[in-house]
Amino acid sequence: MDALWAIKTRRSIRSYLQKPVEFDKVTAVIEAAHYAPSAGNLQDWKFIIITDKAARHAIAEHCLEQHWMAHAPVYIVVCSNEERTEMRYGLRGKRLYSVQSCAAATENMLLAAHALGLGACWVGAFDEDYLDRTLNIPDTARAQAIVTLGYTDEQPGEKELTSLDSAVYFGTYGIPYEKPHLILKDYSVEWEQQAQKAKPALEKGIASIKKSVQQLKEKVRPPTKEEEELPQPRREEEAEWKG
Numbered sequence: 001m002d003a004l005w006a007i008k009t010r011r012s013i014r015s016y017l018q019k020p021v022e023f024d025k026v027t028a029v030i031e032a033a034h035y036a037p038s039a040g041n042l043q044d045w046k047f048i049i050i051t052d053k054a055a056r057h058a059i060a061e062h063c064l065e066q067h068w069m070a071h072a073p074v075y076i077v078v079c080s081n082e083e084r085t086e087m088r089y090g091l092r093g094k095r096l097y098s099v100q101s102c103a104a105a106t107e108n109m110l111l112a113a114h115a116l117g118l119g120a121c122w123v124g125a126f127d128e129d130y131l132d133r134t135l136n137i138p139d140t141a142r143a144q145a146i147v148t149l150g151y152t153d154e155q156p157g158e159k160e161l162t163s164l165d166s167a168v169y170f171g172t173y174g175i176p177y178e179k180p181h182l183i184l185k186d187y188s189v190e191w192e193q194q195a196q197k198a199k200p201a202l203e204k205g206i207a208s209i210k211k212s213v214q215q216l217k218e219k220v221r222p223p224t225k226e227e228e229e230l231p232q233p234r235r236e237e238e239a240e241w242k243g
């Protein structure tokens, strides 16, 4: 599956078939997470796989009662293991880098699941204390996300996106640029626009040339049989007379 295609067609899945997921697929999803970028390449993440039905139901309850979650046969809880990141990068490492590294890992999981024909959803609304207690998450770690995983029982359509123009600035925050292709040195866009502008004039010119060629052709057309039979001087005279 092409990476861009996977990115554009992935959707959050919240309805699952009651079909178990092969363990090698679960492993492949977690392996994809492990390939994600992380601050200092510290890979400060841990993944808890949960398949137990009762545990899944109880967790769904503690995710603001998102009962749809319980139908997913597998949960993967992504935890940051902040200790080493904090040691290396201080508070910024703990508060920002750890979170971002886990977010990158989580996105990799969603994309890998999609590429493997599975559905997944990133769940961030959960009772952290409940997860800490029931999953024995130590003080040095923090649950960052739950990924639900399973075979999809829904086909969400294309996602409605806000315009990309409104999300992009050039140079400084808040400054949109009207011709980003010029900044990006993509002159082909400019040429295409100029060509489109010049198209009517070009078409007019071409039509006029075609007309002139047609007129010329008529003027120099070969003599008809009748004309050929006329004596030479008369043919010239007649041609002159006809103009």
Ligand SMILES: Cc1cc2nc3c(=O)[nH]c(=O)nc-3n(C[C@H](O)[C@H](O)[C@H](O)COP(=O)(O)O)c2cc1C
Binding pocket: 010, 011, 012, 013, 014, 066, 121, 122, 123, 124, 125, 126, 159
């Ligand atoms: C940080 C974060 C937290 C999220 N938490 C939840 C959640 O608790 N429940 C849920 O159903 N979806 C959750 N989502 C999924 C978003 O609702 C979803 O990505 C968004 O609506 C866009 O839809 P898409 O994933 O199909 O592109 C979360 C996504 C992110 C990135």
